[in-house]
Amino acid sequence: MYKYDEYDHAMVDARVAEFSDQVRRRLAGEITEDQFKPLRLMNGLYLQLHAYMLRVAVPYGTLDSRQMRMLAHIARKYDRDYGHFTTRQNIQYNWIKLEDAPAILEDLASVEMHAIQTSGNCIRNISSDQWAGAAADEITDPRPWAELLRQWSSFHPEFSYLPRKFKIAVIAADEDRAAMRLHDIGIQIVEKDGQHGAAFYVGGGMGRTPMIAPLIKDFVPLDDMLSYAEACLRVYNRYGRRDNIYKARIKILIHELGADEYRRQVEEEFKHVKSLGIDPPKAEFDRIAAQFAPPPLDASAPDAIDRSDPDFAVWVDQNVAAHKAPGHAIVNISLKPIGGIPGDASSAQIDLMADLAEKYSHDELRVTHAQNIVLPHVRKADLYAVWQALDAAGLATPNLDLISDIIACPGLDYCSLANARSIPVAQKIATRFSDLGRQKELGELKLKISGCINACGHHHAGHIGILGVDRKGTENYQLSLGGSGAEDVSLGTITGPGFDEDGVVDAIERVTDKYLAERTEGERFVDTFRRVGMAPFKEAIYG
Amino acid sequence: MVEHIHSDGEEPAVTLDAFLSQSNATAVRLEPDEDARALIPHLDRLALIEVAFPKFRDGRGYSSARILREAGYAGELRAQGDVLVDQIAYMKRCGFDTFAPEKALNPADVEAALARWPEHYQGAADGAVPIWKLRHG
Amino acid sequence: MKLLTGNDLKTGFVTWWTGADWSLHIEDAADVGEAGEAILAAEEGARRVNAPYIINGEQTADGPRPAHIKDRIRALGPTVRPDLTLKPADPAAGDWVI
Numbered sequence: 001m002y003k004y005d006e007y008d009h010a011m012v013d014a015r016v017a018e019f020s021d022q023v024r025r026r027l028a029g030e031i032t033e034d035q036f037k038p039l040r041l042m043n044g045l046y047l048q049l050h051a052y053m054l055r056v057a058v059p060y061g062t063l064d065s066r067q068m069r070m071l072a073h074i075a076r077k078y079d080r081d082y083g084h085f086t087t088r089q090n091i092q093y094n095w096i097k098l099e100d101a102p103a104i105l106e107d108l109a110s111v112e113m114h115a116i117q118t119s120g121n122c123i124r125n126i127s128s129d130q131w132a133g134a135a136a137d138e139i140t141d142p143r144p145w146a147e148l149l150r151q152w153s154s155f156h157p158e159f160s161y162l163p164r165k166f167k168i169a170v171i172a173a174d175e176d177r178a179a180m181r182l183h184d185i186g187i188q189i190v191e192k193d194g195q196h197g198a199a200f201y202v203g204g205g206m207g208r209t210p211m212i213a214p215l216i217k218d219f220v221p222l223d224d225m226l227s228y229a230e231a232c233l234r235v236y237n238r239y240g241r242r243d244n245i246y247k248a249r250i251k252i253l254i255h256e257l258g259a260d261e262y263r264r265q266v267e268e269e270f271k272h273v274k275s276l277g278i279d280p281p282k283a284e285f286d287r288i289a290a291q292f293a294p295p296p297l298d299a300s301a302p303d304a305i306d307r308s309d310p311d312f313a314v315w316v317d318q319n320v321a322a323h324k325a326p327g328h329a330i331v332n333i334s335l336k337p338i339g340g341i342p343g344d345a346s347s348a349q350i351d352l353m354a355d356l357a358e359k360y361s362h363d364e365l366r367v368t369h370a371q372n373i374v375l376p377h378v379r380k381a382d383l384y385a386v387w388q389a390l391d392a393a394g395l396a397t398p399n400l401d402l403i404s405d406i407i408a409c410p411g412l413d414y415c416s417l418a419n420a421r422s423i424p425v426a427q428k429i430a431t432r433f434s435d436l437g438r439q440k441e442l443g444e445l446k447l448k449i450s451g452c453i454n455a456c457g458h459h460h461a462g463h464i465g466i467l468g469v470d471r472k473g474t475e476n477y478q479l480s481l482g483g484s485g486a487e488d489v490s491l492g493t494i495t496g497p498g499f500d501e502d503g504v505v506d507a508i509e510r511v512t513d514k515y516l517a518e519r520t521e522g523e524r525f526v527d528t529f530r531r532v533g534m535a536p537f538k539e540a541i542y543g
Numbered sequence: 544m545v546e547h548i549h550s551d552g553e554e555p556a557v558t559l560d561a562f563l564s565q566s567n568a569t570a571v572r573l574e575p576d577e578d579a580r581a582l583i584p585h586l587d588r589l590a591l592i593e594v595a596f597p598k599f600r601d602g603r604g605y606s607s608a609r610i611l612r613e614a615g616y617a618g619e620l621r622a623q624g625d626v627l628v629d630q631i632a633y634m635k636r637c638g639f640d641t642f643a644p645e646k647a648l649n650p651a652d653v654e655a656a657l658a659r660w661p662e663h664y665q666g667a668a669d670g671a672v673p674i675w676k677l678r679h680g
Numbered sequence: 681m682k683l684l685t686g687n688d689l690k691t692g693f694v695t696w697w698t699g700a701d702w703s704l705h706i707e708d709a710a711d712v713g714e715a716g717e718a719i720l721a722a723e724e725g726a727r728r729v730n731a732p733y734i735i736n737g738e739q740t741a742d743g744p745r746p747a748h749i750k751d752r753i754r755a756l757g758p759t760v761r762p763d764l765t766l767k768p769a770d771p772a773a774g775d776w777v778i
């Protein structure tokens with residue numbers, strides 16, 4: 001894991017001091033809300049439906065137990081004893097007081113954490129593969145690259161007032177676990193002639209105009225990566241639309257220019273930027289990479305798992321993934337108990353996961369874009385003990401990637417931009433499909449819910465997506481099918497007229513029944529949909 | 544050094560169009576949507592470039608400033624308009640050396656803002672040594 | 681009726697204009713009639729409220745109720761966490777919200 005040095009500490013401390021001063025000036029009436037809002041947003045502080053909300057960055061989703069415990073401490077001391085893990089691998093607190101915000105940021109800084117650039121029209125927290133460093137299929141650990149980008153983008157003087165927010169994801173495996181191509185810049189670390197470099201996909205995103213990022217450059221060597229990113233951003237900062245907030249994301253610029261013209265402008269800017277010497281030497285990458293060295297795994301860890309407890313065996317089959325080292329496994333902790341609130345965890349649960357990480361996972365945890373938590377390096381021999389502890393805390397729901405592993409944004413229960421509530425719909429669907437045998441029969445099925453067109457719940461990328469809309473003052477839900485945020489990335493298609501809350505649950509049941517009737521051997525839901533198309537599903541839903 | 548208020552009695556800055564069509568002006572004003580690179584052939588004879596910030600949220604002027612400094616412009620580079628104390632540290636890093644805010648700033652706040660950051664992660668147009676360089680000597 | 685609502689500047693909590701002051705409880709809200717804009721400007725200027733706005737509501741036997749679902753949820757709290765609402769002990773407290 002990356003450890004701050006004196007410079008990193010000084011930067012975060014300076015930011016805490018700066019924001020404390022800004023809060024003081026706001027409370028004293030020296031600045032207006034209009035002036036303060038972009039400043040608080042750049043520190044992750046929103047004004048939401050019920051109170052201020054604080055979004056804390058979890059860079060590339062990686063945490064150690066001390067940091068995780070701090071998240072629990074903040075929930076307990078300053079909030080209402082829980083936090084919400086988000087699709088951008090961050091955590092949000094829903095009941096923060098403005099006057100407490102400086103103290104919270106100070107507490108976070110003490111464990112090398114912050115809320116910097118988790119909102120605002122700047123480069124946001126950089127997300128990554130939650131299995132980085134553990135996945136059997138990665139070519140390298142993507143996190144050193146992400147950390148390099150994190151430092152470059154932090155307090156970037158030119159790119160803090162972009163036309164709109166800017167999100168970057170970095171992965172290093174062909175299997176895409178981070179929705180890489182649905183980011184403003186998606187980077188895949190690839191290998192060419194024995195060297196690692198960055199493939200740049202630029203201009204993806206969700207929101208009201210979802211787009212899949214086109215490949216802009218297939219291989220940017222490490223030595224050029226920051227210059228190339230700088231060129232991509234500069235073209236956007238200069239020419240991205242500022243006349244209409246809904247057209248201000250980079251995806252619109254690239255769509256309007258065309259990928260080829262955007263690439264041409266970036267290449268030209270890159271030639272110039274490259275001469276400025278902004279790329280750090282290899283030694284800096286090596287310094288960072290050394291801190292992501294694999295943990296000292298037990299080379300003699302046995303490979304066998306005692307599956308005699310049937311409940312445990314079910315969980316192993318569903319929630320435990322292959323690790324690159326023999327005798328080890330990746331544990332995926334579901335924050336989706338049937339009928340619960342997707343992504344929420346209590347302080348006690350957060351503390352427990354921290355304890356388990358310290359004891360069994362080389363002190364590491366990850367947050368996933370599917371709003372779950374990962375213990376990346378667990379000995380197979382310890383799985384049973386881990387499972388028992390999770391089970392006792394209500395954290396052993398064996399539903400990873402099944403229909404009840406629902407991504408849901410906070411929706412109208414918390415979010416001031418929402419049209420409809422997301423959470424109650426998620427709860428009803430999970431309850432309807434609570435039978436595990438039925439869920440397993442349906443297989444991998446990614447269901448994603450957003451409470452409005454901003455698409456924080458990734459509904460466009462759901463095998464089944466649900467979007468909350470406002471129909472004459474009542475909550476209404478549109479259904480879409482066939483999206484994916486993985487390497488088979490695609491955008492969902494709307495089925496037709498929307499439904500009320502119970503209606504959408506019924507419609508999903510008709511859709512899944514249709515899938516079971518239509519599928520051929522080995523087909524996932526989304527495969528069947530792609531093969532047979534919308535018509536049979538539409539027929540099943542609307543008759 | 545950074546000046547916060549510009550001097551009186553200077554030549555008024557003309558618009559980019561006017562500047563490009565008349566050869567004797569030495570001060571120009573650049574709007575957010577105007578291409579800073581159009582000035583590059585003329586930098587030698589410019590004493591002042593005023594970059595407009597009609598709204599603080601419009602960040603195009605930051606790129607304009609860097610482009611001008613990167614092209615070797617050494618004259619006065621002024622940020623004018625909706626320039627707030629919370630932006631000036633970034634503006635300075637992008638190469639601005641004077642500020643003409645529409646609403647006067649509290650000098651103590653300005654000083655605090657400019658002194659806030661001990662170091663910087665990335666290179667920009669202010670000549671500051673980035674942290675990665677400090678780390679590796 | 682017209683209601684005036686916003687958030688407390690320091691705590692962020694949802695507040696309602698009572699005619700003389702701000703209250704956490706929708707039941708205390710007063711009809712501001714045509715005076716909303718003036719009160720809003722004065723109160724925001726004095727930092728007694730943040731991000732205030734005027735909404736439509738109706739008077740019921742139980743007190744004023746906002747017309748829009750969003751403000752009804754603001755008045756109560758998250759519908760999925762009755763324990764965190766202003767009336768955690770009363771299971772029927774949220775019946776009017778949805």
Ligand code: HEM
Pocket residue numbers: 046048053085086087088092164167182183184204205206207208249408409410414415416417454455456457458
């Ligand atoms: C509750 C406060 C929140 C607010 C006010 C908010 C606001 C927004 C807005 C306005 C957009 C659209 C941006 C655009 O299209 O230009 C957006 C997109 C997004 N938000 Fe949120 N959001 C909130 C919470 C969340 C949460 C809880 C998550 C994670 C679960 C999240 C993750 C995302 C993602 C992944 C996108 C899509 C990114 C894209 O458009 O490419 N947000 N959000």
Ligand code: SF4
Pocket residue numbers: 409410411412415416417418419450451452453454455456457
């Ligand atoms: S999708 Fe809409 S409702 Fe959901 S969190 Fe984002 S902005 Fe709020």
